[in-house]
Amino acid sequence: MICEICGKTVEDDAHFCPNCGASLRRGDRFDEAYGKTPMQETAAPAAPAASAANGETISFGNWFATLILPFIPVFGMIAFLVMTVIWSFSGRISQTKKNWARAQLLVSVIVFVMLVSMLSSMMKDPAFQSMMQEYMQLMQ
Ligand SMILES: [Zn+2]
Numbered sequence: 001m002i003c004e005i006c007g008k009t010v011e012d013d014a015h016f017c018p019n020c021g022a023s024l025r026r027g028d029r030f031d032e033a034y035g036k037t038p039m040q041e042t043a044a045p046a047a048p049a050a051s052a053a054n055g056e057t058i059s060f061g062n063w064f065a066t067l068i069l070p071f072i073p074v075f076g077m078i079a080f081l082v083m084t085v086i087w088s089f090s091g092r093i094s095q096t097k098k099n100w101a102r103a104q105l106l107v108s109v110i111v112f113v114m115l116v117s118m119l120s121s122m123m124k125d126p127a128f129q130s131m132m133q134e135y136m137q138l139m140q
Pocket residue numbers: 003004005006007008017018019020021022
């Protein structure tokens with residue numbers, strides 16, 4: 001038979017092409033099994049190493065400590081905000097954390113704007129104003 005990769009004639013029962021080293025067994029044929037050529041397959045192992053260097057796996061404990069922070073009054077909230085800003089713009093942080101921090105920062109801004117607009121519309125509410133006046137009188 002003829003090797004489909006390099007075109008050289010090889011023995012019919014050969015498992016590998018002696019010329020280019022491509023697998024000739026039906027089940028092992030990359031192009032049949034995965035729709036890829038062996039050339040692409042040999043290049044593939046480089047990708048996990050590159051992505052591992054780019055963003056290491058962040059442990060459960062690390063995420064837990066990160067996500068519990070904004071629920072700790074005052075100190076935790078400030079630390080959380082400072083951390084997300086640093087993570088968003090630091091060059092040394094992993095891409096995974098950077099992406100998360102940027103999304104978190106955007107969510108924080110949206111929530112803050114919503115709270116301010118809610119609070120300002122509440123202030124204009126006559127019912128709230130009279131309630132505040134009653135409260136002030138109680139305090140005196
Ligand atoms: Zn070949």
